[in-house]
Amino acid sequence: MNIKSLYSLILIILFFLTNCSHCTSNYKINRDIIPTETYNTRLFEENCGGYFVGRNFEIFIEEVKDEQWNSILENNIFLNRNTKYQYNGIPKLLFFKIVLINTGDIPVEIDGIELQNYNNVFKNITAGYLKEKYKQYSVINFDTLLGLSKLDNDEPCLKDIDFKTDLKKYKGKSINPGDKVITFIAFNRLPAQIRQFNILISVKSELIQKIATFKLLRFEYRSNDKYFIKKKTTDSDL
Numbered sequence: 001m002n003i004k005s006l007y008s009l010i011l012i013i014l015f016f017l018t019n020c021s022h023c024t025s026n027y028k029i030n031r032d033i034i035p036t037e038t039y040n041t042r043l044f045e046e047n048c049g050g051y052f053v054g055r056n057f058e059i060f061i062e063e064v065k066d067e068q069w070n071s072i073l074e075n076n077i078f079l080n081r082n083t084k085y086q087y088n089g090i091p092k093l094l095f096f097k098i099v100l101i102n103t104g105d106i107p108v109e110i111d112g113i114e115l116q117n118y119n120n121v122f123k124n125i126t127a128g129y130l131k132e133k134y135k136q137y138s139v140i141n142f143d144t145l146l147g148l149s150k151l152d153n154d155e156p157c158l159k160d161i162d163f164k165t166d167l168k169k170y171k172g173k174s175i176n177p178g179d180k181v182i183t184f185i186a187f188n189r190l191p192a193q194i195r196q197f198n199i200l201i202s203v204k205s206e207l208i209q210k211i212a213t214f215k216l217l218r219f220e221y222r223s224n225d226k227y228f229i230k231k232k233t234t235d236s237d238l
Contacts, residue, residue, distance in 0.1 A: 032219045033063040041214055048157040052212035056104025057203055059212045060156040064095040064184065068158055075163045078145050083138045091134045093125065094187045098201065099156040100175060107174040111202040111209065115187050117194050125186040144169065151182040
């Protein structure tokens with residue numbers, strides 16, 4: 001390629017970059033994890049996750065977005081004051097909010113949680129693991145965050161919860177009849193190629209043990225923050 005041709009190519013590239021920079025600057029990639037309806041799970045409402053109704057309990061599940069943590073951590077029960085670290089966000093993990101309501105007449109408790117993708121099984125991350133691996137985030141009280149808190153609110157959606165006033169500590173692991181509790185669960189972030197997975201939550205009482213299975217899909221779509229452009233799943237298997 002001679003100098004004149006190279007110069008012309010550079011001009012074309014510069015022209016394209018200059019005139020098309022606005023093509024992407026007004027758009028961003030949005031990512032959502034949304035439950036799908038099955039024979040025993042339902043979508044609660046738009047952008048609010050899904051729910052499962054069992055014999056003695058109800059469970060609601062919802063992905064926690066990065067921008068939602070500021071309001072969640074407004075409650076002092078989720079913070080440690082005696083640490084040298086300052087608040088620096090939340091670890092880059094996959095977090096979900098769980099709300100459980102005991103609708104029966106005997107105590108129930110969450111007996112186990114896992115994420116499944118085909119033949120792969122991942123246990124939820126414990127508070128002890130988070131405290132050991134993410135010491136720079138020690139301003140967050142992971143014991144309380146991943147433990148049970150009583151929810152004094154009839155609405156289970158994150159957007160409807162006032163975390164300053166609607167939560168207080170809940171003692172023990174057993175959830176008494178009529179009580180509504182909230183907790184958060186965490187998993188390592190999944191590889192990009194995984195677009196469909198299940199979260200299984202085992203709930204037991206003296207009489208029964210039941211597993212609530214939520215089927216979730218990962219979506220990616222472009223928007224310009226104001227107008228919805230296009231939404232699609234990027235899983236070629238769906």
